[in-house]
Amino acid sequence: MAEENQIQKVEPAEDGEEKAKKEKPKNPNPIVIFRRWCKACGICINLCPKDVFDADEDGYPVVARPFECTQCSICWLHCPDFAIKSTEK
Amino acid sequence: MAVASTVVYEYLRGKKKFPHVWCPGCGIGIIMGALLRAMADLEIKKGDVAMISGIGCTGRMPVYCDFHTLHTTHGRAIAFATGIKLSKPDLKVVAIVGDGDGLAIGGNHFIHAARRNIDITTILVNNKIYGMTGGQYSPTTPTGKFATTAPYGNLEHPFDAYLLAKGAGANFFARSSVYHATQLQVLIKKALLKKGFSVVEAMSNCHTLYGRLNKEGSAVQMINWFKDHAVNVNIAKKKTPEELEDKFITGVLWEDNRPEYSEQYEALIDRLGGRKKEEKPEAEVVKQ
Ligand SMILES: Cc1ncc(C[n+]2csc(CCOP(=O)(O)OP(=O)(O)O)c2C)c(N)n1
Numbered sequence: 367m368a369e370e371n372q373i374q375k376v377e378p379a380e381d382g383e384e385k386a387k388k389e390k391p392k393n394p395n396p397i398v399i400f401r402r403w404c405k406a407c408g409i410c411i412n413l414c415p416k417d418v419f420d421a422d423e424d425g426y427p428v429v430a431r432p433f434e435c436t437q438c439s440i441c442w443l444h445c446p447d448f449a450i451k452s453t454e455k
Numbered sequence: 456m457a458v459a460s461t462v463v464y465e466y467l468r469g470k471k472k473f474p475h476v477w478c479p480g481c482g483i484g485i486i487m488g489a490l491l492r493a494m495a496d497l498e499i500k501k502g503d504v505a506m507i508s509g510i511g512c513t514g515r516m517p518v519y520c521d522f523h524t525l526h527t528t529h530g531r532a533i534a535f536a537t538g539i540k541l542s543k544p545d546l547k548v549v550a551i552v553g554d555g556d557g558l559a560i561g562g563n564h565f566i567h568a569a570r571r572n573i574d575i576t577t578i579l580v581n582n583k584i585y586g587m588t589g590g591q592y593s594p595t596t597p598t599g600k601f602a603t604t605a606p607y608g609n610l611e612h613p614f615d616a617y618l619l620a621k622g623a624g625a626n627f628f629a630r631s632s633v634y635h636a637t638q639l640q641v642l643i644k645k646a647l648l649k650k651g652f653s654v655v656e657a658m659s660n661c662h663t664l665y666g667r668l669n670k671e672g673s674a675v676q677m678i679n680w681f682k683d684h685a686v687n688v689n690i691a692k693k694k695t696p697e698e699l700e701d702k703f704i705t706g707v708l709w710e711d712n713r714p715e716y717s718e719q720y721e722a723l724i725d726r727l728g729g730r731k732k733e734e735k736p737e738a739e740v741v742k743q
């Protein structure tokens with residue numbers, strides 16, 4: 367399990383560049399939904415503190431705002447159907 | 456707490472069994488996730504665990520988990536678990552019980568396992584109703600709440616599983632809910648490490664029956680109810696009974712260090728010289 371547990375290193379920043387350095391490169395694909403296991407219960411859509419998901423017309427979650435995701439883990443910890451995978455954790 | 460989102464897949468049995476049988480949004484899946492992550496966190500191997508359940512929606516959990524599993528008769532999970540612990544004391548024995556399964560028909564086994572203080576980790580999924588059979592009231596349905604068998608509101612008083620476990624002699628009792636998935640994982644981890652009879656009561660949502668009959672809304676609404684009505688045990692100490700009236704207390708509520716039964720049983724075998732002769736090879740035993 368070691369590779370999943372990697373912590374992103376934050377290097378000490380040079381003067382003036384601090385902010386730019388601290389910002390991690392954003393992952394365009396932070397969360398994956400397995401639609402075949404998902405039952406469209408809406409828990410992930412409602413509990414995500416960053417409003418990353420939209421519901422499609424059938425109520426299934428769609429990762430609509432991937433760059434908002436902070437990898438807080440709330441969605442996959444609460445998915446009763448094991449239908450969410452984080453690509454970073 | 457650093458387990459990855461993918462560790463659960465290592466413990467799931469037969470991908471063909473999924474999607475599982477539970478209703479969309481049912482909390483039992485969240486509890487199962489917390490349990491599997493607790494196992495991964497402790498680096499417990501699949502072959503070192505025996506998971507035993509009775510009947511009910513909750514009772515389906517071992518069907519999906521790739522441990523040694525036993526899906527037994529209604530109410531008897533802890534009775535079977537007791538037998539397994541005594542014959543295979545090295546296994547980590549986990550009993551999965553619903554509130555009806557564990558406290559109504561199986562209430563007797565629950566208190567006597569606590570009294571013996573046998574090393575079984577019991578996960579009590581409390582959704583306050585009989586889910587599988589259509590919403591009859593259970594020993595944890597609060598007074599006044601509705602069930603198909605209590606159309607005018609429940610007249611009875613519910614059990615507090617904490618008082619029951621503590622009074623009967625368990626070594627550990629903790630409570631959390633499906634909203635508090637991370638806390639639940641931490642508490643299950645503590646329970647797995649604790650020697651003796653340990654209980655984690657996981658408050659869960661059965662929105663399909665309890666939620667509908669009591670107008671408590673969808674899975675999401677019920678999960679948010681748990682967020683709003685949980686009080687940590689340390690904060691609860693400073694509150695009045697009135698302030699705690701419609702709340703539930705979370706965290707480690709009880710811990711003790713009474714001697715554990717299966718260890719004493721093993722020691723007795725040794726004391727009586729029961730292991731002096733060479734044990735019969737297993738194959739021979741099976742033939743008889
Ligand atoms: C001996 C026996 N009596 C009654 C039943 C019917 N029965 C099946 S599950 C159940 C209750 C389940 O409730 P609970 O344990 O709270 O689990 P849940 O379904 O809510 O998860 C009952 C009464 C049975 N299967 N066997």
Ligand code: SF4
Nearest residue numbers: 404405407408410445
């Ligand atoms: S929580 Fe899981 S099952 Fe529910 S909508 Fe989200 S991905 Fe689907």
Ligand code: SF4
Nearest residue numbers: 414435436438439441
């Ligand atoms: S990890 Fe957190 S922020 Fe990212 S999608 Fe899930 S709930 Fe939202």
Ligand code: SF4
Nearest residue numbers: 477478481512586661
């Ligand atoms: S009936 Fe209730 S407890 Fe059973 S799966 Fe559905 S929501 Fe869960």
